[in-house]
Amino acid sequence: MADRPASETPSYGNGGSNLPPLSLHVPEPRFRPGDPVDYTHLAIPPAGAQPRPDEACAASDTAPLCTDLIRVLDDSHQAVGPWDPKLDAETLRRMLRVMALTRAFDDRMYRGQRQGKTSFYMKCTGEEATSVASAFALADDDMVFPSYRQQGILIARGYPIVEMINQIYSNRADKLKGRQLPIMYSSREHSFFTISGNLATQYPQAAGWAMASAIRGDSRIASAWVGEGSSAEGDFHAAMTFATVYNAPVVFNIVNNQWAISSFSGFAGAERATFASRAVGYGMAGLRVDGNDPLAVYAAARWAANRARSNMGPTLIEHFTYRAEGHSTSDDPGQYRSAHERTEWPLGDPIMRLKRHLIARGEWSVEQHAAMDTELIEGVKAATKEAEKNGILGHGLHHPFHTMFEDVFEELPWHLQEQSEQAMRERRIKWPEWKES
Amino acid sequence: MSEGIAPVRRLNMIEAINDALDVMMDRDPDVVVFGEDVGFFGGVFRATAGLQKKYGTHRVFDTPINECGIIGAAVGMGAYGLRPVPEIQFADYIYPGLDQLVSEAARLRYRSAGEFIAPMTVRSPFGGGIFGGQTHSQSPEALFTHVAGLKTVIPATPYDAKGLLISAIEDNDPVIFFEPKRIYNGPFNGFYDQPVEPWARHEGSEVPEGYYSIPLGKARIARAGEALTVIAYGTMIHVAAAVCAEKGVDAEIIDLRSLVPLDIDTVQKSVEKTGKCLIVHEATRTCGFGAELSALVQERCFYHLEAPIERVTGFDTPYPHSLEWAYFPGPVRIGEALDRLLKA
Ligand SMILES: Cc1ncc(C[n+]2csc(CCOP(=O)(O)OP(=O)(O)O)c2C)c(N)n1
Numbered sequence: 001m002a003d004r005p006a007s008e009t010p011s012y013g014n015g016g017s018n019l020p021p022l023s024l025h026v027p028e029p030r031f032r033p034g035d036p037v038d039y040t041h042l043a044i045p046p047a048g049a050q051p052r053p054d055e056a057c058a059a060s061d062t063a064p065l066c067t068d069l070i071r072v073l074d075d076s077h078q079a080v081g082p083w084d085p086k087l088d089a090e091t092l093r094r095m096l097r098v099m100a101l102t103r104a105f106d107d108r109m110y111r112g113q114r115q116g117k118t119s120f121y122m123k124c125t126g127e128e129a130t131s132v133a134s135a136f137a138l139a140d141d142d143m144v145f146p147s148y149r150q151q152g153i154l155i156a157r158g159y160p161i162v163e164m165i166n167q168i169y170s171n172r173a174d175k176l177k178g179r180q181l182p183i184m185y186s187s188r189e190h191s192f193f194t195i196s197g198n199l200a201t202q203y204p205q206a207a208g209w210a211m212a213s214a215i216r217g218d219s220r221i222a223s224a225w226v227g228e229g230s231s232a233e234g235d236f237h238a239a240m241t242f243a244t245v246y247n248a249p250v251v252f253n254i255v256n257n258q259w260a261i262s263s264f265s266g267f268a269g270a271e272r273a274t275f276a277s278r279a280v281g282y283g284m285a286g287l288r289v290d291g292n293d294p295l296a297v298y299a300a301a302r303w304a305a306n307r308a309r310s311n312m313g314p315t316l317i318e319h320f321t322y323r324a325e326g327h328s329t330s331d332d333p334g335q336y337r338s339a340h341e342r343t344e345w346p347l348g349d350p351i352m353r354l355k356r357h358l359i360a361r362g363e364w365s366v367e368q369h370a371a372m373d374t375e376l377i378e379g380v381k382a383a384t385k386e387a388e389k390n391g392i393l394g395h396g397l398h399h400p401f402h403t404m405f406e407d408v409f410e411e412l413p414w415h416l417q418e419q420s421e422q423a424m425r426e427r428r429i430k431w432p433e434w435k436e437s
Numbered sequence: 438m439s440e441g442i443a444p445v446r447r448l449n450m451i452e453a454i455n456d457a458l459d460v461m462m463d464r465d466p467d468v469v470v471f472g473e474d475v476g477f478f479g480g481v482f483r484a485t486a487g488l489q490k491k492y493g494t495h496r497v498f499d500t501p502i503n504e505c506g507i508i509g510a511a512v513g514m515g516a517y518g519l520r521p522v523p524e525i526q527f528a529d530y531i532y533p534g535l536d537q538l539v540s541e542a543a544r545l546r547y548r549s550a551g552e553f554i555a556p557m558t559v560r561s562p563f564g565g566g567i568f569g570g571q572t573h574s575q576s577p578e579a580l581f582t583h584v585a586g587l588k589t590v591i592p593a594t595p596y597d598a599k600g601l602l603i604s605a606i607e608d609n610d611p612v613i614f615f616e617p618k619r620i621y622n623g624p625f626n627g628f629y630d631q632p633v634e635p636w637a638r639h640e641g642s643e644v645p646e647g648y649y650s651i652p653l654g655k656a657r658i659a660r661a662g663e664a665l666t667v668i669a670y671g672t673m674i675h676v677a678a679a680v681c682a683e684k685g686v687d688a689e690i691i692d693l694r695s696l697v698p699l700d701i702d703t704v705q706k707s708v709e710k711t712g713k714c715l716i717v718h719e720a721t722r723t724c725g726f727g728a729e730l731s732a733l734v735q736e737r738c739f740y741h742l743e744a745p746i747e748r749v750t751g752f753d754t755p756y757p758h759s760l761e762w763a764y765f766p767g768p769v770r771i772g773e774a775l776d777r778l779l780k781a
């Protein structure tokens with residue numbers, strides 16, 4: 001052992017003091033692999049029981065809603081209470097369709113990764129409502145700052161599935177030129193900010209975009225998403241401070257799906273307080289919503305969007321949900337959590353809940369739903385085939401080498417020009433027959 | 438180094454790192470290990486597997502996803518007298534903790550005139566070659582070698598990984614310990630279209646049981662030779678060695694092992710002997726560590742040089758996804774530089 005200064009000598013216990021020894025608390029989830037699951041501690045309130053304050057209320061009036069759980073769909077699949085957004089059946093069918101498409105897409109892409117067509121994939125299974133229903137509540141040109149699990153927003157905004165697959169395959173038609181890890185989409189046209197791999201960076205950026213919109217007297221607002229695990233990052237708190245200081249027109253979402261890779265929400269502070277209640281300390285409005293209830297998610301997002309758009313300031317929304325699948329294709333959740341968590345999750349599945357609601361309203365049927373699923377699966381399959389014509393990862397059909405050096409700067413400086421020429425030379429040495437298409 | 442008669446096993450690099458942590462946790466109750474997913478799960482690369490079970494949650498634990506907190510807490514624990522070994526899940530995610538490293542850990546000793554120190558080792562997987570895209574592939578070592586008060590260590594074999602990590606943990610100054618993730622499971626040699634041989638077939642995988650250490654600041658001659666000197670570290674040692682072998686170049690390959698402190702004597706002796714110098718790293722070129730090496734060689738060996746010093750590096754772009762192998766400083770790029778040097 002290296003020598004250490006005398007002041008560094010380890011001291012154990014409390015050195016003979018008669019004060020009680022301090023002890024460290026390390027959070028531990030309730031259930032581990034194989035454990036039976038009991039969710040009675042969650043105390044899910046009945047749907048419809050939560051008050052809906054005026055959108056222009058004082059931020060502090062929302063404090064009780066930060067520990068409550070806004071729910072609209074009840075156990076008999078009816079929409080109840082003051083948060084019922086009273087959406088027409090046609091809108092709800094569209095919402096259902098986008099969520100179902102998101103799921104069909106996820107399933108297909110996950111399999112594609114397993115078949116070696118790309119390097120990586122992440123599903124949002126069980127969390128579709130948190131992005132899709134929110135997207136329905138925003139205007140299509142409100143700027144969204146997503147994390148990697150909001151593919152539902154892009155799909156809701158009509159981004160072509162083929163383009164998503166081109167990005168996932170990193171092929172020659174990929175609009176992002178094969179530069180980004182699969183699912184790290186970007187579409188300015190769809191007001192969908194370029195996704196970063198570095199967690200939570202999008203939060204202060206959303207605050208900044210919203211401030212800019214306010215500086216310009218625009219009417220568009222911003223909305224950002226972050227996982228509950230990532231809400232521990234400093235960027236989250238920077239964003240909260242900026243948004244409240246400038247009363248920025250932004251809606252912040254925390255998708256609390258209970259897990260951050262292998263770490264449960266307790267490592268982000270969930271043992272002590274709800275995520276929504278962080279709003280209280282900042283003087284921001286906060287709402288805690290059943291994230292598997294698409295109507296409740298829509299209603300909360302709409303409330304917050306209206307508030308932001310009428311200069312009443314930012315809102316923090318916690319979506320209480322569950323990550324039904326592994327973190328990504330690189331993850332095996334069986335190593336660290338009980339498989340019963342998913343099956344016992346007391347808030348059900350967002351697609352099933354909306355489907356049953358529409359059926360209960362006489363606006364949908366089991367047969368229609370099955371037919372829709374088949375159609376969506378076929379549609380995704382066809383899009384996959386179409387995208388595969390442009391190549392899959394690692395099979396030659398990628399963007400030309402020189403594109404690697406573009407967009408580092410607006411203009412190519414001499415050293416990148418040289419390096420670009422070198423890359424071409426290396427290609428000619430390795431593949432003398434190659435012709436750039 | 439005290440190899441003694443300890444039984445030797447063949448380990449891959451992850452196992453060797455796990456072994457080093459195990460040895461040090463066993464020897465020194467002040468050693469604590471923490472980071473995102475390192476506790477129950479044992480780390481996304483499994484480097485800390487089994488340690489929580491063995492040493493308990495007070496010495497091996499998960500953390501919130503906050504790299505500033507992870508490194509800042511390590512500074513505080515070090516100030517108390519613990520010997521923290523935090524993990525940053527990927528080197529690409531170390532930036533939120535940069536202020537705690539640069540302004541705090543690196544300067545505690547100096548600004549408190551030795552009253553407080555930061556005896557911590559920040560472990561982090563770095564480098565590309567795994568189709569990880571721009572946020573799972575970077576080699577940011579030069580950001581850290583540029584900071585006065587930080588040590589930067591990069592192993593190239595399981596044997597070195599264990600011995601260097603033990604030294605890093607014992608060191609009373611903050612050490613950035615970058616683990617080349619591409620060679621966790623085998624000495625990848627840059628020929629990406631060929632299968633990677635497992636560590637078991639490489640002599641660097643012979644790892645003695647128990648305690649041994651490799652001093653920081655002592656390079657390893659990975660291959661002795663006369664024709665030219667190759668200076669590299671991490672994954673690029675294996676790539677450079679494979680290219681030299683393929684081309685039949687009698688290169689002397691120096692594995693730096695530690696960038697700061699740097700074993701300048703070994704570098705200088707070799708270049709004075711061969712008269713030619715090739716520097717290889719995967720990191721971007723401009724202001725990369727190769728620039729420092731090149732300056733040092735020029736300053737110290739100018740009159741022995743028979744050719745301009747060559748640098749082979751990653752390109753000055755973010756790490757691309759689909760064009761990963763066009764970006765990677767692989768056999769073709771190294772081969773061209775070798776040809777130029779040998780012709781000179
Ligand atoms: C700054 C940073 N640190 C660590 C990581 C590695 N990482 C990627 S996803 C993830 C877990 C995030 O969990 P959460 O925020 O709950 O989102 P979820 O995956 O559940 O949607 C971690 C630790 C990262 N991408 N960026």
Ligand SMILES: [Mg+2]
Pocket residue numbers: 227228229255256257258259260261323
């Ligand atoms: Mg999560």
